[in-house]
Amino acid sequence: MITFDDVVKVYPGGSTAVDHLSLELPTGKMTVFVGPSGCGKTTSLRMINRMIEPTAGRILIDGKDVAGQDEALLRRGIGYVIQHAGLFPHRTVLDNVATVPLLLGKNRKEARAAALDLLDRVGLAPEFASRYPAQLSGGQQQRVGVARALAADPPVMLMDEPFSAVDPVVREGLHREFLRLQKDLGKTIAMVTHDIDEAIKLGDVVVILRQGGKLAQVGTPQELLDHPADEFVAEFVGRDRGLRSLSFDTAAALPVKPLPDDLVLDDAGRPEGWRTADGVRSTAGTFLTSDSLRLVTDLAIMSPVGIAVRVDAEGKADGVVPHHDLVDHLAARRGQK
Numbered sequence: 001m002i003t004f005d006d007v008v009k010v011y012p013g014g015s016t017a018v019d020h021l022s023l024e025l026p027t028g029k030m031t032v033f034v035g036p037s038g039c040g041k042t043t044s045l046r047m048i049n050r051m052i053e054p055t056a057g058r059i060l061i062d063g064k065d066v067a068g069q070d071e072a073l074l075r076r077g078i079g080y081v082i083q084h085a086g087l088f089p090h091r092t093v094l095d096n097v098a099t100v101p102l103l104l105g106k107n108r109k110e111a112r113a114a115a116l117d118l119l120d121r122v123g124l125a126p127e128f129a130s131r132y133p134a135q136l137s138g139g140q141q142q143r144v145g146v147a148r149a150l151a152a153d154p155p156v157m158l159m160d161e162p163f164s165a166v167d168p169v170v171r172e173g174l175h176r177e178f179l180r181l182q183k184d185l186g187k188t189i190a191m192v193t194h195d196i197d198e199a200i201k202l203g204d205v206v207v208i209l210r211q212g213g214k215l216a217q218v219g220t221p222q223e224l225l226d227h228p229a230d231e232f233v234a235e236f237v238g239r240d241r242g243l244r245s246l247s248f249d250t251a252a253a254l255p256v257k258p259l260p261d262d263l264v265l266d267d268a269g270r271p272e273g274w275r276t277a278d279g280v281r282s283t284a285g286t287f288l289t290s291d292s293l294r295l296v297t298d299l300a301i302m303s304p305v306g307i308a309v310r311v312d313a314e315g316k317a318d319g320v321v322p323h324h325d326l327v328d329h330l331a332a333r334r335g336q337k
C-alpha cells in the first residue's frame, strides 16, 4: 500500500501544487489520479519515487517512509512509464528493454530472453525486437515503454499519461491489453490522466484533484458516479454519469417476465426476432445475466417493441424485460444506493 500522509508541495515561487493530500493506494490495484490541468497530478506521482520532494507530510510504501530510503534502491522497485514512452532512440527495441535486466546483473543471454518474454507479454511480435523506436508506431512505442518498466519486475508502477499520445482506436487496444496484463501481474499502480473516461475505465480507485492540489474525492468509479461529493465532481465525471454507472452493475438482479407470443423462437428456443403486424421480423436484442445494465438499457431503447430478451448460456430465451420494468428497477436501484 502507498500512503500519502498530509502531503504538501509548494514550489519555489510559492505556488501550492499539492495541498494536504491524505490517501491510500491499495496494493495490487490501479489508482488513477485525474483532474484539470495544473491540479498537481504529476507532482503527486513524482513524489512517490522522490523525483520531487514534498514540502511537508510523508509518503510511505508498505509503511516505510520513502524519504529515508536510498533513491536508487527505491526507484529499482518502482517502474516509471511516461507519455511518448521515453525510449533510448539509438538502441533497438530489444536493447531498450534488456538494459534493465542487464543492470540488475543478468548476463546478456538471460537479459535478452527476459526482454523477448516481456515484449511478448505486452503484445509485440519478436520481429519488432531488432527495430529502433523511430520505426514503431506511437502505440507500439508505448508498449515497449511498458515492457521496459516491467523489466525490473517492480512491485510498484508509476504511469504518467501513458496512453495519451496515441489515437483513440489505438488507445482502446492498449487499455484492453493493459487491463489483461494487470490482471495477471497485480502491480500496485499509480497512474495520471486528464481523461475521466480513461480513469473510470482503468481505475480500481480514482482520485479526483481540484485546482490548487486539493483532494476533491477518492473512491471506486461507481462510487464517484453514484455519489459525487459535490458539484465539481458531478460536473467532472460527466452529465451522463447515471447511464455510465449502469456499466458497473450486472443484469443478475433484474426481474423478467414470461416470453410474449410475438417473440419468434427457433426449434432450440433461441430468439429469431419480433413478429410485427406486416409479418416482418426485426431482430431481438438479447442479454445474459452477466451483462451490464447499460447493455440491457441500450437493447430496450433500440428494440422496436421496447423489450430486451434474456437468454441462457446456450442462447435460449428465458424471460423478457420491457422498458417500463427496467425503468422501475433502475429507480429502485437508485433508492438503494
Ligand SMILES: Nc1ncnc2c1ncn2[C@@H]1O[C@H](COP(=O)(O)OP(=O)(O)OP(=O)(O)O)[C@@H](O)[C@H]1O
Residues within 6 Å of the ligand: 011, 012, 013, 015, 016, 017, 035, 036, 037, 038, 039, 040, 041, 042, 043, 044, 194
Ligand atoms: N518545477 C516547478 N516549479 C514551479 N511550479 C511548478 C513546477 N512544476 C509544476 N508547477 C506548478 O504546480 C502545479 C501542479 O503542476 P503538475 O504538473 O503537478 O499538474 P498536473 O495536474 O500534472 O497538470 P497537467 O495536467 O497540466 O500536466 C501547476 O500550477 C504548475 O504550474
